[in-house]
Amino acid sequence: MENKDLKIIFxxxxxxxxxILESLIENKYKIISVYTQGDKKVGRNQELQKSPVKILAQxxxxxxxxxxxxxxxxxxxxxxxxxxxxxxxxxKIIPQEILDIPKFKCINIHPSLLPKYRGASPLxxxxxxxxxxxxxxxxxMSQEVDAGYILSQATTEIYPEEKLxxxxxxxAQKSAELLLKTLPDWIDEKIEPQSQDxxxxxxxxxxxxxxxxxxxxxxxxxxxxxxxxxYPWPGxxxxxxxxxxxxxKIALSPNDFSxxxxxEVFSINDDIFIKTLEGAIQIEKIQLEGKNDADIKNxxxxxPNFIGSILN
Numbered sequence: 143m144e145n146k147d148l149k150i151i152f153x154x155x156x157x158x159x160x161x162i163l164e165s166l167i168e169n170k171y172k173i174i175s176v177y178t179q180g181d182k183k184v185g186r187n188q189e190l191q192k193s194p195v196k197i198l199a200q201x202x203x204x205x206x207x208x209x210x211x212x213x214x215x216x217x218x219x220x221x222x223x224x225x226x227x228x229x230x231x232x233x234k235i236i237p238q239e240i241l242d243i244p245k246f247k248c249i250n251i252h253p254s255l256l257p258k259y260r261g262a263s264p265l266x267x268x269x270x271x272x273x274x275x276x277x278x279x280x281x282x283m284s285q286e287v288d289a290g291y292i293l294s295q296a297t298t299e300i301y302p303e304e305k306l307x308x309x310x311x312x313x314a315q316k317s318a319e320l321l322l323k324t325l326p327d328w329i330d331e332k333i334e335p336q337s338q339d340x341x342x343x344x345x346x347x348x349x350x351x352x353x354x355x356x357x358x359x360x361x362x363x364x365x366x367x368x369x370x371x372x373y374p375w376p377g378x379x380x381x382x383x384x385x386x387x388x389x390x391k392i393a394l395s396p397n398d399f400s401x402x403x404x405x406e407v408f409s410i411n412d413d414i415f416i417k418t419l420e421g422a423i424q425i426e427k428i429q430l431e432g433k434n435d436a437d438i439k440n441x442x443x444x445x446p447n448f449i450g451s452i453l454n
Contacts, residue, residue, distance in 0.1 A: 148329065151224040151244075152195075153177040158265075159230040160194035161314035162251060162321060166228070169322055173204050174222055177215075179233050180208040213237050226329075229283060230317070238285055246329060248283040251321055253313040255295060256281060257343035260288035265310050267346040269371035272363065273300055278317040280324045282335055289343070291335030294324040305373045351376045356389070358405035358453060362421030366394050380405075380453040382430075387453070390435050391427035398422070405453040414438045416453060 150171055152163050155178050166173060176199040181190040192200075199206050209215050216239045219227075227248040229236065241248045254264035255277040268276045277297040284290040298316050300309065327333050354376040356365055369378050369392055379388045395415055402408055402417035409415070415422040429435045430445075442448060 148172060148246075149174045149223065149225045151175050151177065151219065151222060151227045152230075153227065153232040153234075153236070154195045154230040155179040155193045155233050156231050157194045158253070158310055158314040158317075159232070160198050161311070162228075162230045162318045163195055163198055165318035165322060167198075167202055171325075173199075173202075174224060175205040175207060177207045177209070177212075177232065180210070212240060216240055216243075219243055228321070235287075236283060241283055241285070249293070249321075249328070250281050250283045250288070250290065251317045252279045252281060252288055253310075253317055255279065255297065256288055256292060257338040257340065259346050260343055261346040262348045263346045265306060265313060266349060266371040268300070269304070269306060269309060270367055272367045276300055276313075278313060278320055280317075280321055289338060289340070291337055293328055293333050293335055294320055296320045303370075305370045307373070309370075349376065354378045354388075356380045356453075358416070359419045362394055362418040362423050365418055365423055366392065382448065382451060382453055386431040388429040388431075389423075389425060389427075390429055391425075393424045393426065395422040395424050403452060407449055407451050407453065409442075409449050412439070414442065414449070 148171060150166065150173050152166065152173050154160070154163060163173070163176070176195060178193045178195040178199070181192050183189065184191045196206055207215065207218070212234055216237070219240055220243055224244045226244050226246040227240070229248060230251045236248065252264065254268065256279040259267050275297055277295055279295045280293045282290040282293065296316060298312070324333070354368070354372045356368070356378050358380070365378070369389065372378055377388050377390065379386050381387060398420065399415065399417055399422050402422070404417055404419055406417045407414065408417070414425045416425060425438045427435055428438055428441050
């Protein structure tokens, strides 16, 4: 079957999924409809915001569905008669009745080397754990989350300073490339799906705002990895004078400063550091609760007693 003849339903929501959908459109795959999360209220004004996938689908005149419950969409999807459903970071569990509809099954793109990092936040957990190598997986979907048969995988290097936005974009591109390589062989029945080793499975959780809380009794490298993983949301934070203090730009210090206490703020040659269990974090930008983001030197000008304080 040629690309142009394959009827595909795409399910996805964020920028990661948008990159994959765009690659399918550019390579002349026939996307008959898109399923994505509904518009969300964002910001102080609670304005409705469309998902990146919805915006791309609208630009390409692709029919869009944003159901609250997919179980109510079984008949609609049956009527569309897709040959294949492709899922990338959709954000909803897909019922078995839908998984069973397409001739060529439902394919999911998951940005980890499964069975490692099954679940909702593989990219964040990869950075959080300081991984040096990761990858992406194209797999058949099953009712158990991220446990389906593997069709293909590809590995990639992680750079030490890489934060979530650039890491996510890189992984989206790698995932799109792998999917485009995999689809023709899957359609031509040249791939023998491989089962996952469930004994090697690791899992990652949904993120919430409090995950960014810093523990100064952890090594500096672990805190820096938390910064990379949770940038820009939920961000990492501590407390000073009973106010939440967000660290918006930091770096690892090469020195240990063993004479200092964990959480202690100190200055060396006009540079500002916070001691950790092992090593220290250098602070470049900071945001006090209720205030704007500030360069650390400007912050110290306004709050000189920050130096010498102990954060918690």
